[in-house]
Amino acid sequence: GSQALKALIEEGIETVLINPNIATVQTSEGVADQIYFLPVTPFFVEKVIRKERPQGILLAFGGQTALNCGVALYKEGILEKYGVQVLGTPVQAIIDTEDRELFVKKLDEIDVKTIKSHACENMEEARKAAAHLGYPVIIRAAYALGGLGSGFCDNEEELNKLAEKAFSFSPQVLVEKSLKGWKEIEYEVVRDRYDNCITVCNMENLDPVGIHTGDSIVVAPSQTLTNKEYQMLRDSALKIIRALHVKGGCNVQFALDPHSFRYYVIEVNPRVSRSSALASKASGYPIARVSAKIAVGMDLHEIRLANTLASFEPTLDYVVTKMPRFPFDKFPAAMNTLSTQMKATGEVMSVGRSFEESLLKAIRSLEEGKNHIHLEKFDAAHMSVDRLLEYIREGTDDRIYAISQLMGMGVDPSLICNRTQIDMFFLDKIKKIVDFERELERAPHDPATLREAKRMGFSDSYIAELWNTTEDEVYGWRVRENIFPVYKMIDTCASEFDSYVPYFYSTYAEENESVVTDRRKVIILGSGPIRIGQGVEFDYSTVHAVHTIREMGYEAIVINNNPETVSTDYTTADKLYFEPLTAEDVMNIVHLEHPEGVIATLGGQTAINLAEPLARRGVRIIGT
Numbered sequence: 001g002s003q004a005l006k007a008l009i010e011e012g013i014e015t016v017l018i019n020p021n022i023a024t025v026q027t028s029e030g031v032a033d034q035i036y037f038l039p040v041t042p043f044f045v046e047k048v049i050r051k052e053r054p055q056g057i058l059l060a061f062g063g064q065t066a067l068n069c070g071v072a073l074y075k076e077g078i079l080e081k082y083g084v085q086v087l088g089t090p091v092q093a094i095i096d097t098e099d100r101e102l103f104v105k106k107l108d109e110i111d112v113k114t115i116k117s118h119a120c121e122n123m124e125e126a127r128k129a130a131a132h133l134g135y136p137v138i139i140r141a142a143y144a145l146g147g148l149g150s151g152f153c154d155n156e157e158e159l160n161k162l163a164e165k166a167f168s169f170s171p172q173v174l175v176e177k178s179l180k181g182w183k184e185i186e187y188e189v190v191r192d193r194y195d196n197c198i199t200v201c202n203m204e205n206l207d208p209v210g211i212h213t214g215d216s217i218v219v220a221p222s223q224t225l226t227n228k229e230y231q232m233l234r235d236s237a238l239k240i241i242r243a244l245h246v247k248g249g250c251n252v253q254f255a256l257d258p259h260s261f262r263y264y265v266i267e268v269n270p271r272v273s274r275s276s277a278l279a280s281k282a283s284g285y286p287i288a289r290v291s292a293k294i295a296v297g298m299d300l301h302e303i304r305l306a307n308t309l310a311s312f313e314p315t316l317d318y319v320v321t322k323m324p325r326f327p328f329d330k331f332p333a334a335m336n337t338l339s340t341q342m343k344a345t346g347e348v349m350s351v352g353r354s355f356e357e358s359l360l361k362a363i364r365s366l367e368e369g370k371n372h373i374h375l376e377k378f379d380a381a382h383m384s385v386d387r388l389l390e391y392i393r394e395g396t397d398d399r400i401y402a403i404s405q406l407m408g409m410g411v412d413p414s415l416i417c418n419r420t421q422i423d424m425f426f427l428d429k430i431k432k433i434v435d436f437e438r439e440l441e442r443a444p445h446d447p448a449t450l451r452e453a454k455r456m457g458f459s460d461s462y463i464a465e466l467w468n469t470t471e472d473e474v475y476g477w478r479v480r481e482n483i484f485p486v487y488k489m490i491d492t493c494a495s496e497f498d499s500y501v502p503y504f505y506s507t508y509a510e511e512n513e514s515v516v517t518d519r520r521k522v523i524i525l526g527s528g529p530i531r532i533g534q535g536v537e538f539d540y541s542t543v544h545a546v547h548t549i550r551e552m553g554y555e556a557i558v559i560n561n562n563p564e565t566v567s568t569d570y571t572t573a574d575k576l577y578f579e580p581l582t583a584e585d586v587m588n589i590v591h592l593e594h595p596e597g598v599i600a601t602l603g604g605q606t607a608i609n610l611a612e613p614l615a616r617r618g619v620r621i622i623g624t
Contacts, residue, residue, distance in 0.1 A: 002026040002566045004061045004272075004292035009033075011296055016052050018045060019062070023537035025566040028544070040065050042072045049082050056087040058295055059094065060248055060271040061288060067094055067271055088295030089270045093244040097268045098142060100174050107265060110243045112236055115255070115264045117176040126163040127156060129175035136178040138340060139163055141170035150340040152178055152210065179264065180210040181421040182255040185222060187237035188279035190249050190290055190310075192299045197238045198313045200249075200287060201279040202230065203322075207338075208421040209255045209266070211395045214274060214342040217362075218322040220282045223355060224423045229256065233263060240268060248291030251275045258423070274347075274564065278322050281349055281563035281578070283314040284490040284503055284570070306570075307491060307499035314492040318505065321358040322349050322563070325366055325529035326397040338395040346530030349563040351490065351505035351578055352457060355429045360457030365561040365580040367528050367606060372462040373433060375401040385409055392419050403427070407434040432456075441466045447481045450474075454483055455508040460584045475584065475617075485588050486512035487577070490570075503570035505578050506588060514575070516593060519555040521574075522622065523589065523598045525607035526560025526567050528581050538604035539565040545602050546573045557593060559586060560603075581606050583613035590619055597622035 001017075002025050008015050017032035020039055027035055034052065038044040040062060049057075057079065059070035073079050074091040096102045100119040107114050118129035119142070130137045130153065139162045140150045148169050153159040159175075166173045184205040191197045204222035205213055222230065237252040244250075251269040256262075269275070272288045280287045290310045293303050303310035324344035328336050348365035352358035364371050378388060378401055385406065392402050403416055413427040436456060443449040444467040453463055460474040467474070478484065485506035491499045504514050524545050527538035542558065543566050549556040550573075558573040561580055570576045579585045581603070590598070597620035600611040611621050 001061045001288070002031060003286055003288035003569060004058065005032050006571075007289040007292035008296065011293065011298075013296060016048065016054055018048055021536075023535060023540055025536075025540050025543050028540065040069050042069055042076060042078065045069060045073060046078050049078070049084060053082065054084060056085045056296075058087050058292065059091075060088050060291060060295070063271070063273070067098070071095060071098070088248045088291065089244075089246045089250075093246055093270050096244055097270050100142065100172075103268070106243060107240065110239050112240060113264050115176045115179060115266065117174050120163075120173050120175055121171065123160070123163055123167070126159065126173055126175050130156065130159050133175065133177045136180065138176045138178050138180075139166050140174040140176065140340070141166040142172040142174060148341060150212075152180060152339060178210075179255040179266075180208070182209045183224070183258050183423070184209045184213060184216070184266070185225070185233055185254045185256055186213065186218075186275055187234060187252045187254070188249065188276055188287060189237050189241045189252065190287065190294070190300070191241045191246055192294045193247055193297070194299055195242060196300045196311060197241055198300065198311060199234050199237065200285045200314055201283045201316070202234070203275070203279065203282075206400075206422060206426050207395055210340070211338045212340050212342040213253065214347070215324050215326075215338045215344050215395075215397075217324075217359075217400065218278065219355065219358075219426075220279070220320040220322075221316050223319070224425045225256075229261065232261065236263070236265070240265065244268065244270060246270045248272075248294045249276050249287040251279075258421075278320075278347070278349060278563045281568055282320040282322075282351075283316060284492040284501060285310075285314045286569070286571075305492065306501045308493055312493070318351050318353055318488065318490070318507075319355050319358040320349060320351050321355070321362040322347050323362040323366060324397075325368075325531050327532050328397055329368065330532045336397045338397065343397075345532060347563065348529045348561045348580075349578065350561065350580065353488075353507045353509065354456070355426070356433050357455070357457035357507065359429070360433070360459070361580055364459050364582055364585075365528065367581070370401075371459045371465075371582075373401060373404040373430065374462075375405075378402045378405040380405075380409060385411060389415070389419060392416065400430070404430055404434055407431045408437075437466065444468075445477065447477075447483070450477065450481070451483050451508065454478070454485070459582070461582075471584070472617075475587065483508070484591060486510065487514035487592070489513045490578070501570060502573075502575045503578070504576070506585070512592075514592065517555060520553070521555035521557055521593060521595045522549050523557045523559060523586070523593065523595045524549070524567075524573070525581060525586065525598060525600050525603040525610060526558055526562065526565070527603040528560065528606040529562055530564065534604045534606065536565065538602065538606075539567050541602040542567040543572060545599060550574065554596070557589070557595065559589060581610065583610055583617070586610060586614060587617055587619070590614075596620065599623055 016034040120126040188200040203220040206217040253266040300311035325346040350361035487504040491501040557575045600607040
């Protein structure tokens with residue numbers, strides 16, 4: 001939303017925002033021309049329309065809430081009554097994607113397959129649909145957020161229980177044939193009014209179909225698709241966005257049979273979604289900004305980004321890993337099994353030159369007390385191989401750590417693949433990490449082994465555990481051996497063009513692309529993943545701190561790892577480092593930038609926890 005408002009203001013358009021959330025950056029003074037802290041419901045939105053008399057309305061930037069409200073305004077004739085034009089994706093396209101029968105009919109017209117599905121209005125229809133399709137089936141509540149009211153049913157008893165719950169959330173329930181175990185692939189695509197389309201980013205879920213994509217580990221770009229599979233799904237995504245007449249960003253989710261070229265469309269989101277935010281930050285392509293400009297009549301070739309036109313498809317020469325942040329630390333008695341109903345409260349994103357490096361950086365970004373792909377509760381002293389093999393059958397928040405432990409116990413990755421349906425590519429990468437742990441343990445203080453460990457993404461704290469020393473000692477050895485990361489740019493074009501975008505990630509390589517200026521500078525620590533007790537209000541604090549620091553003439557540098565925030569939009573600060581918020585990773589940036597100091601009081605508990613270890617290493621903490 002903030003990105004869209006900024007884009008509209010750039011085009012000289014007066015903006016009116018309706019949002020009751022006081023903790024967001026977009027409801028700050030100066031972001032929109034008029035702000036109404038009102039519920040996003042037809043009743044209140046009509047009141048604002050009557051008062052402000054806008055020429056147009058945007059529905060694609062407020063998630064499912066805004067879409068549902070916009071469709072209701074359209075159906076009730078309120079938009080027509082006041083002469084308000086829906087800008088961007090037309091309402092009919094929204095209806096076509098939300099109503100399953102219309103959606104299937106639309107995709108049949110372009111010969112794109114969807115999962116066998118029945119839209120049901122009552123329990124009896126749901127039971128008949130399941131019997132016709134054959135169990136197992138999946139239940140989905142239409143027009144619902146985060147997979148609310150959805151899940152798998154193996155028999156009628158389970159269907160009765162789940163369908164009754166789904167009908168309490170929505171008047172329409174979808175009964176679909178289960179594709180549990182297939183690969184789940186997403187494409188973010190953008191289209192303008194002249195039918196120009198590009199693929200911004202494609203993403204692959206590490207977990208197979210059966211776990212909500214918000215709860216799954218997601219990797220970009222896809223790592224296991226053949227070129228034929230990649231192009232096949234890309235072509236299908238572009239056909240879909242054209243058939244639906246979407247204007248702006250669109251997310252298409254596919255289920256792909258890992259043993260053939262069969263695939264089905266799971267769903268299409270004709271709006272900017274949580275996945276769009278991830279794709280934007282992963283690629284450096286501002287999907288919301290581009291979508292807003294398309295909505296007001298601009299075309300892809302007219303929209304200039306940092307170093308290319310918006311019609312240029314981004315190229316990624318790195319690996320991005322998204323990991324979800326779950327609330328089970330607050331609810332230890334809750335079931336930690338994962339399904340199609342989303343349980344995560346937030347997410348982190350990490351970037352590396354390999355999957356191993358990217359994964360390990362993501363794990364230590366979660367702020368759950370983990371510094372590696374290891375959990376003590378899965379150690380051989382607590383769980384046997386048989387118990388672990390049984391545990392990994394179902395998706396859980398910590399399954400990847402159990403898999404790592406099984407690798408350490410010598411279990412064949414192919415057996416783990418059979419139990420989990422996780423692709424062998426990812427399992428081989430995890431095994432590579434586990435195997436190197438032993439090599440590292442056998443070579444304490446060896447500079448070459450230390451350098452390789454850092455290249456693979458191992459943290460100082462975990463190396464310290466293996467070498468039976470302290471994290472500060474490992475940092476000291478790195479300083480003496482001059483083992484520090486360099487910082488690479490996320491510039492959408494893989495350095496194909498001469499460019500400079502102040503958006504960086506660390507890796508242990510040769511060439512540093514972050515240009516250090518001689519200006520006085522201040523580092524602001526972000527707030528990391530959203531979780532219970534720490535939400536977007538701390539991103540609000542971070543962004544306002546950046547604005548103030550820049551107004552005072554300092555160079556403002558942000559360190560954060562949450563793709564859902566405004567502070568991780570690279571246009572917010574002078575420099576953005578997309579890095580884990582740990583003492584080690586912050587110190588690496590301090591070592592490069594030599595700031596006047598670090599602000600640790602505005603990023604919530606995440607940043608506060610870093611104040612003491614940073615001060616111990618000689619960093620000046622600004623403020624309290």
